[in-house]
Every structure is written in C-alpha cells, then in structure tokens.
Amino acid sequence: MKRIYVNEEWCLGCHLCEYQCAFANSGMDDMVKALKGKTIHPRIQVEGDNKISFAVNCRHCSDARCVKGCISGALSRDKDGVVVIDTDKCVGCFTCILSCPYGVIMPSSDHSVVQKCQLCMDNASGEPACVKGCPNRAIVYEERI
Amino acid sequence: MKYDYLIIGNSIAAVGCIEGIRENDTEGSICVVTDENYRVYGRPLISYYLWNKTTEKKMLSYRPDNFYKKNDVELMLGTRAEKINPEKKTVSLSGGREIGYGKLLIAAGSSPFVPPMKGLDGVEKKFSFMTLDDAKVLAEAIGKDSRVLIVGAGLIGLKCAEGISDRAGSLTVVDLANRILPSILDEKGSAIVQKHIERRGVKFYLNDSVAEFKDGTATLSSGKKIEYDAVVIAVGVRPNTALAADAGGEVNRGIATDLKCVTTIPDVYAAGDCAECLNSITGKSQVLALLPNAYMMGHAAGVNMSGGEELYDDAIPMNAIGFWGLHIITAGDYEGEAYVKREGTKYKKLVTANNNLRGFILIDDIERAGIYTRLVREKTPLDEIDFEAIKERPQEMAFSRAVRKDDLGGVK
Numbered sequence A: 001m002k003r004i005y006v007n008e009e010w011c012l013g014c015h016l017c018e019y020q021c022a023f024a025n026s027g028m029d030d031m032v033k034a035l036k037g038k039t040i041h042p043r044i045q046v047e048g049d050n051k052i053s054f055a056v057n058c059r060h061c062s063d064a065r066c067v068k069g070c071i072s073g074a075l076s077r078d079k080d081g082v083v084v085i086d087t088d089k090c091v092g093c094f095t096c097i098l099s100c101p102y103g104v105i106m107p108s109s110d111h112s113v114v115q116k117c118q119l120c121m122d123n124a125s126g127e128p129a130c131v132k133g134c135p136n137r138a139i140v141y142e143e144r145i
Numbered sequence B: 001m002k003y004d005y006l007i008i009g010n011s012i013a014a015v016g017c018i019e020g021i022r023e024n025d026t027e028g029s030i031c032v033v034t035d036e037n038y039r040v041y042g043r044p045l046i047s048y049y050l051w052n053k054t055t056e057k058k059m060l061s062y063r064p065d066n067f068y069k070k071n072d073v074e075l076m077l078g079t080r081a082e083k084i085n086p087e088k089k090t091v092s093l094s095g096g097r098e099i100g101y102g103k104l105l106i107a108a109g110s111s112p113f114v115p116p117m118k119g120l121d122g123v124e125k126k127f128s129f130m131t132l133d134d135a136k137v138l139a140e141a142i143g144k145d146s147r148v149l150i151v152g153a154g155l156i157g158l159k160c161a162e163g164i165s166d167r168a169g170s171l172t173v174v175d176l177a178n179r180i181l182p183s184i185l186d187e188k189g190s191a192i193v194q195k196h197i198e199r200r201g202v203k204f205y206l207n208d209s210v211a212e213f214k215d216g217t218a219t220l221s222s223g224k225k226i227e228y229d230a231v232v233i234a235v236g237v238r239p240n241t242a243l244a245a246d247a248g249g250e251v252n253r254g255i256a257t258d259l260k261c262v263t264t265i266p267d268v269y270a271a272g273d274c275a276e277c278l279n280s281i282t283g284k285s286q287v288l289a290l291l292p293n294a295y296m297m298g299h300a301a302g303v304n305m306s307g308g309e310e311l312y313d314d315a316i317p318m319n320a321i322g323f324w325g326l327h328i329i330t331a332g333d334y335e336g337e338a339y340v341k342r343e344g345t346k347y348k349k350l351v352t353a354n355n356n357l358r359g360f361i362l363i364d365d366i367e368r369a370g371i372y373t374r375l376v377r378e379k380t381p382l383d384e385i386d387f388e389a390i391k392e393r394p395q396e397m398a399f400s401r402a403v404r405k406d407d408l409g410g411v412k
C-alpha cells in the first residue's frame, strides 16, 4: 500500500506539513480562518533541531499494536490497509498511546478521544495534504516493498 | 458435532484467536461458547458505559456486525462449558450436550474474587464489577441519593467509582493497602492520583478493612463506621482455571502455557486472563490480566492452532488508565535506578537496569508514551540511543539515524 515516507536529509524543519495537516482536518476552506491565532493539533509532528529534522506520523503498520490493544475496537485496519479511528467508539483510555512504538497517535484537542493520521482519506483533501504541501519532498507518498 | 476449533469464552482472547486462525485457515470450522448473552465487548468499557461515555450498542461493536458471519464462526450464547474430556477430545456443555474439537482454546478469563466478610451475606445490594450485566444491575440499583461503598482501591474499584460518580450520592472506598493502585504506581504516584480523585468527592479509608456489615453500616477494623445503601466488591480477580485443572492440566495461579500458548494437555491452548504467559522482563511466568495481552496471546494461540508459528515471547505488564481526565500510563516494573521528574500533577519515573529501560510511570504527561514502551519491550540498549534526550521527552530523534531510517522509511 502507499504510505508516507521520510527523506530526512531534505527536511527544512519549516513545519509546513503540520499546518497543512491541521488545515486539512479542520473541515474549513479558509486556511487563515482555520489556523490564525489558534493552537494547532496536527497529526504529523516535526522533530529535531536546526541540524537534523524530520516529520513523524503514523506508519500504518500491517501488524499494528494500537489496533490489537484498543479496548473498544475503535481502531481498525480498513480494506486498503489504512489504520483508522472511529472516534464515535473511542472512549479516550489512551491504551493506544501506550502501545504505539512511534508515538504517533495522540489525544484530540479536547483529550476526550484520540486522533491519528488517516492519510487524509477522512477529509476533503483525498491525498496526504502534508506531502502535497512539503516544499522539498522531505515526505513522500508512495509504494515501497 | 465436532469442530476443528472450539473456543471457550467469547471475549478479547477469543477474538484474537479467531483472527489468528483465519490468517492461516479460512476453511476449518470454528465454534465459540460463552455463558454470557452478548456478542463480544471490551470489558473495560463498562465503567465508560455507566459514565455515559459510550452506549451498549457501541460497546457491542468491538468488531463489525458481520464479524462472526464473515469469519464463519458459530456462536453459542448462554452456554457454559462444564468439563473438558481430553481423552475423547470433547467438551461437555450446560444443557447436557457434548461437542468435539480438533484444537481447543480456553479463553475463560477471570472472575471477581469475593473474600469471606462478616455480614456480607446479609447485604441486600451487593455487586461485582466485571460484566455488562453487572454494570446494568448496579445502575438499576443506585440513585442520586445512594451511598455506595466500594471495597478495593485497585483499577476495577476506582474505575467503578468514576463510572457511577454522576449516578450516586456519595462514594467511599476502603482498602487494606495503605495506598491506591499499588499494582501500577509507586508511593508518590499513588498520592498524586488519590488527591485528584478525592477532589471529586470520593472518600478513602486506606490501611483499613470491613470487619462487619450490619443493617446498612460497615464497621471497619479501625472502629470507624460507614453507612451504605449499596456495596461493590472489587478486591481482585481470579483466573478461571477450573476447566483446565479438572482435565489434568498444569495450573499455577493461571493455566500454565508454553510460548506457543499450549497447555500441558495435548491440543488444548489457553490465552488471556485465565492463562499464564512469559513476562519477558522478569523471565517468569505470570498472569498478565490486561486487554492488549489477551488479544495478542489469543492471536498467537490462533496462529499456532492452525498450523502457523507465532511465539508469544514479548509480553510485558503495561497499563493505560484515566480518572476524571487524569491519565496514567505505566509499563514494566520498577526494580532499578529511578529518574524522577515531578511538577504539580505531572509525574514521570523512568527506571533503568542493566543498560535497559525496565519500566516507567507517567501521570498527566503521557504524550508519545509508546516510545518508552518500545524501549522496555525491545530491551533497547540505552547506550545506543540518546537517553538524556529521551528522558526529557519521548522522541524518534533519540534513536540512531539507521534506526530512524528503518522506522520512517521502511515498510512496517
């Protein structure tokens, strides 16, 4: 399946991917209205210092520990392999935060449920907005074997 | 009637097993017997159900509606497995039927432990807190003025307290131990969480126990008296081992299994709360009565039962739990050198031993905790990572470039 992969050497540490993610998942069509003056809660996070930086988000593991350990069945792998969250079922126990080896599933902004990258299959973008918005191809969306 | 695979219990370990079997064998017949009257649900949800954070309908959708059909599983509700007959390879069921198996999984979970207490028999409204039916009966029995006494300040007792907090008049918790949640927290952690829960109006009597229940009053060993309208007993759970023991299988605290989840009885496997597995940190066998563990052990059993191989060799104690918005994540154990950071209700304790992270406690500071869990589970040598950085904050950056390349550029 297509996943998001990181080219660490090319990351500028500009955090644009975080803004693209927050915007794509805001449900709004005006970026300024969606983000200006607000604390953003992106599902992708840039780590690093001014020498090395890179963006981290869900790996969509085929053997996903978050899915195996979820107490409500809110997490599942869909038919395309995308690991998705049903926030309606989630009760915010954070067992998945305990389980995910990459630290990429996180509390939602009000902490009542969790949020995670769903490759923008759950919003209007239709393809990963972070990848589309990255100025230097430091994250790519492709098939790797 | 004979099935290729028979599963006793219809909970998380059973689902893991079904999904494990179907990865290898799409043909073999599967039957699940359960003495409950529901399709599978996550047991921990019962407190969220009472707290109105979920509904019965959502609880019962742990797996999609077509789960049993899609996996071609015959589900026998309201049916108890009474006896395993290993020489005939059959199981006797309530109602007198006997069914055969090729491979059998015991996924019978655990039952509440109710110690003998003077006067308990005479308490009219007394409850356990394990099943959806328990939750329903409890909800029915209490009202806005009810004074509820909970015996047990462990995970189940305190989740129950949170669950019924908006439905009951007052909540009192009594425990023999001198602190709450001793199975997952250290003393400092217990104190932080206790204070937080007390702010919600829960009253604790620790280092104490009920000497007698009589006419709506519990007299404690200390002599203190507590008036109650209802009592919840949540002192602990006991693995359901009788079926295995009666069939001649080795049973310690839980049913003994090897890394393939096989018991000492041929073709009989066990998984979840009823079974012991290897704690990969201590190297000893123990019951790890946790939902993720039940799934993963059940899954390994299912793969092995259907001719594949999956060793269940990386289990560790781990827990995520929250009370009124205060979240706690813990893993491993705390035998080693501790690094502690505390700021208000935020508490972090990382315990290292032999160049490994052996365990941790995080309270109100749980972001990216799974990175710590990974270090514990994988026994990552700490001199191969930037431990100073990761102490501060769990982060991918603390790993070497090669590991990062694999994590973020490899196929998972």
Ligand SMILES: Cc1cc2nc3c(=O)[nH]c(=O)nc-3n(C[C@H](O)[C@H](O)[C@H](O)COP(=O)(O)OP(=O)(O)OC[C@H]3O[C@@H](n4cnc5c(N)ncnc54)[C@H](O)[C@@H]3O)c2cc1C
Pocket (backbone or CB within 6 Å): A071, A093, A095, B008, B009, B010, B011, B012, B013, B014, B033, B034, B035, B036, B042, B043, B044, B045, B046, B047, B079, B080, B081, B082, B107, B108, B109, B110, B129, B130, B131, B155, B156, B159, B240, B243, B271, B272, B273, B274, B288, B289, B290, B291, B292, B294, B319, B320, B321
């Ligand atoms: C209130 C509460 C909160 C919890 N919170 C958490 C939490 O936050 N995180 C966590 O990791 N874990 C939690 N747990 C523990 C978790 O629920 C268990 O680890 C998990 O349910 C174990 O699954 P299992 O499949 O082994 O067995 P169980 O869920 O115990 O199910 C066993 C099933 O087998 C049936 N059965 C037993 N004997 C027979 C028989 N002879 N014939 C037919 N059927 C039989 C039982 O009725 C039951 O339906 C909690 C438990 C409780 C009670």
Ligand code: SF4
Pocket (backbone or CB within 6 Å): A057, A058, A059, A060, A061, A064, A065, A066, A067, A083, A099, A100, A101, A102, A103, A104, A105, A116
């Ligand atoms: S949230 Fe974590 S464990 Fe789950 S699929 Fe993504 S990377 Fe894997």
Ligand code: SF4
Pocket (backbone or CB within 6 Å): A069, A070, A071, A072, A073, A074, A075, A085, A089, A090, A091, A092, A093, A094, A095, A096, A097, A113, A114
């Ligand atoms: S927080 Fe939600 S998604 Fe995560 S394990 Fe709990 S119920 Fe499942």
